[in-house]
Amino acid sequence: MMRTLALYVPHFDRQPAGLGTYVREMGRRIIERADDVLLYTETPDFVPTSWDRSKLSIRPIPTGRIAAPLARTVARQLWLNTVLPLELRRRKVGALLVPYHDGMIRPSVPQVSVVHDLTPLVVPSQYFHPLLAAHLRWVLPRILSRSTTVAVSQSTKNDLARLLGLDEQDIQVVGEGYDRDVFRPRTPDELEEAFRATGVRPPYLMYSGTYAAHKNTLMLLDILRGSLDRGLELKLVLCGRPDAGDFAPMREAIERLDLAEHVVTPGYLPRDHLAALMAGATAFVFPSLYEGFGLAPLEAMACGAVVLCSDRASLPEVVGDGGVLLSPSTSTPWVDALEEVGSDPTLESALRARAVARAVEFDWDLSATDLWDALIQSSV
Numbered sequence: 001m002m003r004t005l006a007l008y009v010p011h012f013d014r015q016p017a018g019l020g021t022y023v024r025e026m027g028r029r030i031i032e033r034a035d036d037v038l039l040y041t042e043t044p045d046f047v048p049t050s051w052d053r054s055k056l057s058i059r060p061i062p063t064g065r066i067a068a069p070l071a072r073t074v075a076r077q078l079w080l081n082t083v084l085p086l087e088l089r090r091r092k093v094g095a096l097l098v099p100y101h102d103g104m105i106r107p108s109v110p111q112v113s114v115v116h117d118l119t120p121l122v123v124p125s126q127y128f129h130p131l132l133a134a135h136l137r138w139v140l141p142r143i144l145s146r147s148t149t150v151a152v153s154q155s156t157k158n159d160l161a162r163l164l165g166l167d168e169q170d171i172q173v174v175g176e177g178y179d180r181d182v183f184r185p186r187t188p189d190e191l192e193e194a195f196r197a198t199g200v201r202p203p204y205l206m207y208s209g210t211y212a213a214h215k216n217t218l219m220l221l222d223i224l225r226g227s228l229d230r231g232l233e234l235k236l237v238l239c240g241r242p243d244a245g246d247f248a249p250m251r252e253a254i255e256r257l258d259l260a261e262h263v264v265t266p267g268y269l270p271r272d273h274l275a276a277l278m279a280g281a282t283a284f285v286f287p288s289l290y291e292g293f294g295l296a297p298l299e300a301m302a303c304g305a306v307v308l309c310s311d312r313a314s315l316p317e318v319v320g321d322g323g324v325l326l327s328p329s330t331s332t333p334w335v336d337a338l339e340e341v342g343s344d345p346t347l348e349s350a351l352r353a354r355a356v357a358r359a360v361e362f363d364w365d366l367s368a369t370d371l372w373d374a375l376i377q378s379s380v
Contacts, residue, residue, distance in 0.1 A: 003094035005030070005375065006038045006109070008084070008102070010061060010076055012046035015241065015268045017210050018295040019116060022152075022176060023099050024048045029368030030097065030375070031055055038093065040084065042076070059087075073131070081105050095379040097371075101136065103143040110378040111147040112371075114174075115140075117292025118159045122313075123214045140164065148378040150174050150371065152293045155314035174371050177364030178299045182271045185304035185356065186279040194276030198266045200237055205338075206281040206305075208239040208274060208296045209288075211246040216310070219287040221253050222331035224262060227338055234282060234338075237264045239274060278303040283338060286310060287328040294318040298362055301355035306348060308337055322358025324351070 013020040042064030066072040085108035095110040103113040120133035151157040160166045224236045242265040284300035286309045307323030
């Protein structure tokens, strides 16, 4: 049995996207398997309520008091590589889990680092801040060379080998999962309740996620415009935060393409409503240029949605035959697929059934067991 486990999560999001969901779901399950966990974070007030507090000792990181983001980031890295190693050695910690691409450059205890993606290196023109790219390019390889490295997909494992020169034999793949109580097909009554609560009415296309440039969400508007031009009476439901800075190009394009009457932005939704809207959509549309995993399409498949998805990076690995894989370079094949599904109820039913069947192959509990095994092996 492992001694005390340490968990380094500098920041918790009140409205988590993919990475925040991973931390919440995987963290809860790792804590369940541990006897005693030290959690280091700058945001102790936002620790997920689902985590077992009886096993958790929360250690606030003092850099959280620094207001300026850049200064806070620099100070946090100094703390991570000077104070934390001494702290972990003093407390006789068995291993440190870092659930995203970071860690101690010179670990004082066994360290497991999880890498989700290398977006700034794969699509650098889409990423405007050079510091993270520099961290990934020059610092992360040094961290991972002294850590047990876990990638969330084979695609990310390949990127680590290709872009950072890591040996593939030193990288373990541990995938993700979805909340089976939330992301599931819905009854007509459940759908109607969600429609009333959100103001959304079918028929509609749906997207859920952030609006960073590599997500290629401007293509959603091209797909909508093309569908309307072919007589498909659809709206586009954009879930997420429309007040975020990365939504500005979308807002401008909606006005330019005269789509305001056809786009619905319900904001960041409770998970039950989000899942119900996925289940009730004509199609869930995900044209991303790059993903390390692809949690949103997985959750949509679990709800029995027709999933139209980009064929790039990890997405074919996750979606498989549970959706329709399309090139994200042009909208025409996407509109063609929508037209075909809309005119063929048998095809639609088959796609929805295949989506659910594919999704059940992914399981948070099984993934947590694999990650826990990696932690145990690292501490031996």
